[in-house]
Each structure stands twice: as C-alpha cells, then as structure tokens.
Amino acid sequence: MSDHDNAHDIQKSVKRYLFVFYALIAGTILTVMASRLPIESVAVTVAIALLIACVKGFLVAGYFMHLISEKKMIYGILIATVFFFAGLMFLTVWSMDHNSLIHMSTNVP
Amino acid sequence: MSTQATTHAHPHADAHASDHHELGFLQKYVFSTDHKIIGIQYGVTALLFLLFGLGLMAMMRWSIAYPNQPLPLVGSLLEKLLGSNAAGHGIMSSTLYNSFGAMHGTIMVFLGIVPLAFAAFGNFVVPLQIGAPDMAFPRINMASYQSYVIGGLIMLISFFIPGGAAQAGWTSYSPLATSFPGNGQTFWILGMVFLITSSLLGAVNFLATIIQLRAPGMTWMRLPFFVWAQFVTGFLLLLAFPPLEAAAIMQLMDKVAHTSFFLPTGLAVTGAHISGGGSPLLWQHLFWFLGHPEVYVLILPAMGIVCEILACNTRKPIWGYKSLVYSALVIGFLSFIVWAHHMYLTGMGTRISTFFQTTTMIISIPSVIILTCLFLSLWGGSIRFNTPMLFALAFLPMFGIGGLTGLPLGFNFSDLHLHDTYYVIAHFHYVVAPGTIFALFAGVYFWFPKATGRYMSEFWGRVHFTCSFIFMNLVFMPMFAQGMAGMLRRMYDGGINYSTANTPGTIGGLSEGIMHLNVVVSTAVWCLGLSQIPFIINFFWSIKHGKKIESDNPWHATTLDWQTPTPPPHGNFAKTPVVHRGPYEYSVPGHATDFTPQNEA
Amino acid sequence: MNELFGKMLGLPVLASEHGAKVDQLIIYVHYLMAALFVGWILYFIYVLLRFNSKANPKADYVGIRSHASNYIELAVALIEGVLLLGFAVPMWARAVDSGTFPTPDQHPVTIHVVAQQFAWNVFYPGPDGVFAKRDISLVSTDNPWGIDQNDPNGKDDFAPIQNQIHCVVGKPVVVILNSKDVIHSFKVIAMRVTQDAIPGVTIPIHFVPTKVGVYQINCAQLCGVGHASMSGGRIFVDTQEDYDKWFAGQAKAASTSAKSFE
Amino acid sequence: MDIPYTSTPRPDTGLFNAKVGIWLFLASEVMLFGALFSSYILLRVGAAPGDWPHGLLNVWLGMTNTIVLIVSSITVVMAWASLKMKDFGRFRRYQSVTLVCALCFLGIKSYEYHDKFTHYEVQLNDGVTVQVKDESGATKAVQLPTKGVLDGHILENDADKMVIHGEIVDKAAQAQVTHAWQESKIPEMEITVKKADVKYMENYGPWHNTYTAIYFTLTGLHALHVIGGSIVIFFIWGPLAGMWKTDPERYTNRVEVSGLFWHFVDLVWIFLFPVLYLL
C-alpha cells in the first residue's frame, strides 16, 4: 500500500494493530459476559451480541484488512455485495414470514 | 499500431498459437494458461455439451410424441447402457425421462451456454478487446477450465450409477430431490459444486482483468458493449452463485447426513428417521436467488455479441451506446431482487407478490431499451447480410418474442394460468435457444477467422441459418398454444393422461389438436438436430480448409480484437495499443475508410 | 373483441367466477405484446429492405434522429404500470387475501385436500362442519392422517375420499391444501386455479364454480415418477340437489362406520 | 507483452491485480456465508419452542477458539508489517505463530465435534425409573417426568444396560427456555438405564435437529476455510520463501493477499461465535 511505504508509518500502524488486538479480546470477553446477563427480551439479547460482533468485525475489516483507507473500486465492490446480501436476507425472511403467505383470517382446524 | 494493413505474418494460420518457443502438446492444449487457448477449449467442450443436451432432448421428444413405444435407433443401446429398469425394451421410462429432463436443463444452462457465452467468448475476446496481453490470473483461468471439466464429468458419470442421474428437474426442489434412493442427486450436487467453483474463479478473473488490464486510453465509456456485458455477467456470477452453493451444501447434508434443512416436521417420504423442522421453500428461495440472475447470465453475453456484429455489419455506430451500458447495469442490479416471480404460486400473499411483480416489471424496461437501441441502430445502416449478421439479426425478434412472453408470466394473476405449462417452456426457450444460441452461432462465425485465420463456409452457413431458423420456430411456437391450453411441463408422456381421449366426460382435457402438436414439435426437433450437421462439418472442415482471410481485420471492424496479428500470438499485441476513441466509429464523415479503429492515432 | 382475442390465444373453457379476471388480464397483456410485436416486426422488415447494402451503400454516421423511441419506451412502462397496479395487484388481492374468504352465511363447501404421491386425499368435515383435529405426532400405519380419534367433532367426518371433490355450482369452495410427502401443485384448468401443495405448509384457496360438470384436477409440479399419471383427480360440480343427495349418502356411511368403532 | 500490474498498482485504480482479485473473491464469500446465515435465521425463527437448544456448546472452548483466531490475525498483520520493514526473520516467526494458532483452533474444533458425536439424547419408555448416582456416590431410583429424557455421554454400554454421565432433562420445562442464561446448571450424574427401557437414542450429530445441522454446516465450512488458509500461508512461509530474494515486492503482496483471506476467516468466526454459542 502506497501510504504505508515508509518504515515510520508502518511503526505507527503497528501500534494501532496492537490496540485493535486488545479491543478484540476485550470485545470477546464482553460478549460472553453480556450473554450471562438475565435480559428478558430475546431481541435485546440478540441485538447486544450482534452489536458487539459488528464492532469487532468493523475493527478487523477496517484496520487489519485496511478497509479504512482502501481504494474506491474496492468500496464499490463491497457496497454492491452488502446490498445484495441484505436483499437476500430481508426478502427471504420477509417472504417466509407467516403473515406474507396466503392464510385465512379465521383459523382453520 | 494499426495492423489491419499487414498481411498474414503467420503462414500457418491453422496453428492455434504461434509461441516464440515451442511447447509440448500437453502444455499447449491441456495445461495451457493462454486465454485464447483456454477460450477455445471452453468453446469446443461447451459445444459438445450443447450437442449432448440436444441429443437428450431428441430422445425425450420421442417419448412425448410416442409415449411407451420403443425408441427407434437408440432404444436397445439405451437399454444396454442404462439397464432395463430405465429403458426396458428400449422404451423410455418415466424415471429415465425425468433424469434426462433434469440433465437437459442442467447441461444446457451450466455446461453449455454459460461456458460458451461467458467463458469461451469472454476468454477469447475480452482481453483482445481491451488491449490486454492475457487475463489477470492465467493459472486461475486454467483451474477454472479444469474445474468445469471435472464438474461435467461428474454429471456425465451420474447417468451410469445405480438409480441413474438426478431426477428432480434442473431446479432440484426439495423434498423431492432428496427422496430418491439412488445417488443421482448427490452426484448432481457435487458436479454443481465444481461448476460453481469454476464460474466463481472465472468471474473473479474477468472482473479483475476488465478493471485492471484495460489498455491506456481505454476508459470505461470506450469499452465495447460486449465487454460491458461480460463485466455485468461476471458480477452476477460472482454474487449469485454462492447462495446456490450454500443451498447445495445444505441439500448435500440432507441427502448424506440426514439433516432436515429443507424437510419439514412430519414428512412421510424419506426412509431414514429425520428430525424435521426445515423448510422446502428455503431451497426455492436460495435456488431462484441464483436462478434469476442466471438467466441474465445467459442473455447478456449474447446481447453483447449481437451488438458487436450489428455495429460491424451495419457500418455505423450503435445507436444509444450509453443507454445500452446503463440498461445492462440496471438489469444486473435488479436481477437480484426479482427471483420470487418463479414462486408466485407457493402461497404468496399480496404484499410480497406485489413487491416482486413490481421489480419484475421494472426489470423488463431496460430489456426493452436494449432491444430498442439495437433495432434503431439498423436505421441508416448499410447492412451486409453475411452469416454472422443473419444470426445476429434473427436474435432480435426471437429474443423479442421470448421477452414479451415473459410479461404475462411476470403478473402473478396471469401466471396463475400459465405457471408450469409449456407456455413457460416456450418463453424461456425463445430467449435461450433461438435467442442466445443464435447469438452464439453468430459469434462463432464472426470470430472464427480471428482464431484460425480462415472463414467458415458462407454457403453452408446460410443453409445452417435457414434450416435452424425455420425449425427453431416450428419447435417452440406451437408450445405457446399447448401451454395456453393448459399442457403441463415435465410429463414423460406428453400429457396423454390429460387428453380428452383418456378422460371421457371430463371438462378441461387437452384436445386432439393440442396433443397432435406434440408430434409436430418432436419432428421439428429432429429436423433441427439434422440442421446442425452442416454446421458441425463446416466448423471442423474450415479449420484446415476454409477460405483464408485477406487481412488481419477481415470484417473491417474497429475494436481492438481485430487489430492484432492472426491468430493472435502469445501476449496478443506486439506493442501495448493506445486507445483514442469509442468502440463503434464506423462511417465517420471525412475518414478515408468506413471504419476508424479504436487505436488509430 | 376480447372474447374473440381470447379464443385466438387458445384460452381453454372457463368455469369459475374469478377465472374471467384471469382471462381478462391475460388478454390485456397480450394486446400489449401483440402491439409491440407487430409494430417492431413491420419496422424490422422495412429497415432490412431499405437499408441493405445494395439499397444503401453508404451508411449514415448518425442514424435515426427522431426521439420517438423514448416515448414508446415510456408508453410501454406506463402500460405495464397500469396493468400491474390497476389489474394484477388488486385482482390478486381480491382472490387470495384473508379478508376475501367466504363467510359462513355464503355456505361455502370447505374441504381439506392432502396431496400425496400420486393422488389427492379429500377430507369433508361432515354435517357439523367441523374437522377432527389432526396432528403429525399421531401419524402411524393405522392412522396415516394423524386424525385425533378422541375428537368428538370427528365422529361425523367422512372417510377420506381419494381423488374426488364434490361441490355445488355457484357456491364458494374453500380448499385447505397441503402435502404429505413432496411438493405437488393443485391445478384445475377450467377453474383457473393453481396452488402448490407444500409439505409443512397449509394454504387455503377459494373459488366459485359456475358450471355443472366434471372437471379435471392436474398436478402441476414435478413430484416423482408418477407425476405424469397423477391425473385421477376430479371435481364434481353438482346442482344443490345432487350434492345434497351425495352428502346424505356419505354422512350415513360415516355415522354407521363411527358406530361400528364404538 | 507481459501482464501489467502484477506487483505495482495501476495508476487509476491504485491497486495491483491480486488485491482486486482477493476482494472480489471475498465478496463472493460474503454471499456464501451470508446465505447460510440467512438460513440460520429462518430455521431459528421457524423452530418449534424447545427445539432450539440453548447452551448446548461449551462457551469456554468457543471463547478460547475466538481468542486463538484473534491472536492469529494479529500475527498475520505483524508478519506483513515486518516484511514491509524488511525483516524477514521476524516475518517468519510471526507466521509460525499463525500456523500454530490455526492448528490449535482445528484441534479444539475437532475435540468439540467429537464431544457432540458422543453426546446422546436418550428417550425412555413412559414411566420408567432409572438408577442415579450423584456426586456423593449415593445411588437412588428416580422416576422420569412425562416428557423427560436423558442427556449425556455414555460411560458404559453393556448388552442389557448402560451408564450415562449426564442429566435428566424435562423437555416440557426446556421448551420454556428462550435464553442461554436460563439454562439451569444441573450437576452431572451417573445414570444407569436398562436397555429394554430405551425407546430411542440419538447423538448430537448434524441430523439431531436443525440447530446441530446448521452448527455443523457453518463451522465445518469455516473449518475448511481455516485449513485452506493455513495451507496457503504455510506455502508462502516455506516453499515460496525464495521469492523474497528475487521479487520482494511481489512476495509482500502475496503475504498481504493471503492475510486478507485469513482476516476474513477470522471475521466470519467473530459472527459465528455469538450466534452459535451464546444466543
């Protein structure tokens, strides 16, 4: 990567990598702890777990994979991918939701 | 570096490549990493698979026209090869028909058209058209071809295993797909995994090549439309195939590890104890998430080829180049969110089906625009009717008919009547057979001189075109009538059980006329098969004996693929070409010739 | 004119209320298709004649100058929009939405149909109009349908009938559909009814037959070796009188067999 | 003509070829795991209450594996940074840690698989009593609740009886459990049953229910990626090392590209861990 070319820059990013590393370990412990909290709502439990996972994912993708300072072309590819992934997930889940199917208002035995 | 004036630098025009150092046969043809050789390997293999797919259909059509009667010529051979359960007394059983049907679909789509349209033409033409020395990753390119061959072999072997090949249609709907005792479906899935891998490797390679290896001056808006079509196709393959791969893995687990991904609770079909809890509809969603982008994979390269040939043979620029490009992009984008129009009758309520109907109608608009641009490009041209052009011209109304008949299928309420009838069969065959296959024939006739240094015979080309055109329409036009009357697909006996003759006193049977069309169509299919003989002979004969081309640019075309020596050597261009203008500068006022190559300074 | 065009398209006999709407949509879409087809084919032939290299040896760099095509494209888009929002969507909503099912005062004939390889099993609730409970966990070789033998509502249910549906002309039929093995599709061409029968999913559909007669039930989804011969299903659309007679006969048979159980 | 931009970036995109290639490949991988992830959601939403087990897997093992993968990820970037600073020796040391981590991950994963294949759910005939030996060593007869099953590992398996180390689970009560934290920690006991009393028994293989099905599929596919990734890293680390002398820039690019793949594999696990072990 052109912006990492000189040794000084690399030295600086190494510090950042180590910081990210500690954050990831902390995130892992945090997830496990959060899952022990007696939270009633399933939605909240899932949201917390996924939120932490997303933060960790962002750290890995952003810093270890240098996405933070990547080129436009790569962003383009990934945005398209995320869009189609979202389409696949939401449309499938929506289509298979009971309310989206043909059904009678009066319950049939 | 305009080379169209130089005469043939290489006297042995029939040799495929003119490397500077001699390579052994294996290295040159089997383990080649040269994009042109790989393109030709792909092309010949895919043509053979197309022929095989046609052969399967020729046999199936016998069963449709004359159910439960021994097949002539091949009946006893089938019995010997596949056993008397499948073809006792040379009669095609329902099981065998279902296997052949599933494999016809699979082979045509995944082993015939995609490898020919995307991989073969893409490999041969794209690097030449963008002025690149090769693909970005030559060795991955080779791996892609090898993976394709392995996938194809697995599919072929599956015919001979106990129980025969997969029988659940090319769509392989669960629970049916996993309910058969034999291993046909397992082979199908394994074969698909290799084919998917091949396509993914190919897609990565094409996209990287187009993004990275464009010659200096070859900006995005100077790319020939064919390259754009391949670019969009590459994205479709890259992002739509993995969900099918995921689904295939899950179906494989259902089949061999007795999981229940696609099997609901309380199913009374498989012998083994299953836990249940899965959903058959999940398979359909994942399949069609690939399935719909896939159909555009089948058509976009064809549109690209037609566009190149039209521009060259009308001797004028394509009308609305930008609209073409944007339409292709929009098609690519939208094709990921229309898939459930194949599932209208799975019990969809109004909201969901409205969403998918709307996207389906929206996606038909860019197709209309593309076809309009191509039609309007003819206006003011000086049209040359050579064989490639005849096929390319025929593509337009044929795709038009196929596309138009997609509309009544796209509305759920009319699909209600037409779903799973021969109307659907006719719809998509019009797009893929007289549509895509004609475009591919056009491409073969068009680029053959670049690959071999010789023309294919014009006379036999015309014979091939005329017969193919007539019989294609005789095959698929009657199917609209059959479908409208309610004749269903995937019936080995052509629907004889539903004919009025066999259902006396019942309303809604198929009339004698409709049943008789089966014989008409089948006869036309056999004639269509015979019409390919001139092509096959012409193809192989012309490699050695065809008329030699007069220059490296025999059609007087503008794109870079024609500005190389013939056949292009390893590395393609002696010197990196520099591009100065758009792709279709024909009949530029004031220019000495009626074409101005992209790299002319 | 619509009727004539429908005949030309080859639409088969029609025998249900909502079917007329299906045909109407098919006919309208085909008008659009026919217009585009004829228009473009005429243009195509004209262009090939006028601009072939003999007639026009020098091509024109610019080509067509008119922008009529933009309007044609816009018109196609608009017509598609009208067909979609004006016809397809409301028609579908009226045919399948939960609010559209017949109410009890319309005296619908309500039946369960369970598809299997390769037949249709038809369940009638008997005179009380209530089905016996069915549960997958009760399925066994003696009880292939998992009917709850202790449910009093089931005492008068008819024994499952294979391949025969009886209903009354002019009265709504509600078919509650599912499948016990693989996916089938319940299709009655003359009624313009098609619905996949999917294991694990229960889907209700409804229609009103308009003509007395015996109608063919098709299986429209590949369901295995016997798919082509899964053609035994019939719908008997009876007059009220005939239906009542048939119903009474079945009810009597059900009650005698119920007694013999006790 | 040679293929351009194999190691230097193309001016207008700013990228060298392999970088574009690997990101395209990762995009397709996102769709692959994305489809499986969507299937997970659908199966989970569609599961009948009680059919979706909570706390079936050992969280500590899962957490250890997460940390192992994170460590391997940091060593991969550090290895690449070392090359950038022209320190080949340090690169090699870091990558060997990566490879050890990969092996460690696979080892733990195989242990977990083995554990599930030997973990049984045993349904008994109605109203059966079993002999239970608790921690103090005392044995008593216990009658199973109506929807009770035995759940655990088989210690002894004789012709007429077997001993299971595990617990008695009340299925009816389990259907109420919607969170991992609600799973009560019953002490494991030694339970002796007569073979004749066993109605049906099945281990927790992929066939057991849709949860184990998706668990094995997702983690199996992920493990294949770990294996593939470590083979590539090993190849660059060992057999390809000579390239550092001949074409250091290209070598560094290869390390970067293989690293991108490795981080992606780590990223997938970051999502798999909570989804499969904790929720």
Ligand code: HEA
């Ligand atoms: C290359 C392949 C291809 C293409 C391009 C298309 C294009 C379209 N398809 Fe098709 N389709 C298939 C291949 C294809 N399809 C296959 C293989 C199946 C069946 C799979 C199976 O079940 O096995 C299928 C099935 C299928 C269905 C499901 C039917 C069913 O099972 O019930 C539907 C429903 O919406 C549909 C709709 C459409 C639409 C709206 C388009 C639109 O994109 C079309 C847009 C084009 C136009 C509108 C044409 C415009 C033309 C003009 C304006 C000029 C006309 C001029 C002249 C004729 C001279 N298709």
Ligand code: HEA
């Ligand atoms: C790209 C896809 C494609 C193509 C090109 C074709 C081509 C043809 N198809 Fe097929 N078809 C499908 C995809 C395709 N089909 C699919 C997906 C199904 C559904 C399967 C299912 O139900 O699951 C189907 C089903 C299907 C049916 C319905 C079967 C049923 O429902 O029971 C029928 C019936 O007639 C049929 C006929 C034909 C015919 C006559 C051709 C002809 O057009 C064939 C023409 C072929 C050629 C003209 C070959 C050209 C090649 C050469 C001449 C080789 C030359 C070789 C060298 C030079 C080396 N097809």
Ligand code: CUA
């Ligand atoms: Cu049942 Cu087809």
Ligand SMILES: [Cu+2]
């Ligand atoms: Cu589609």
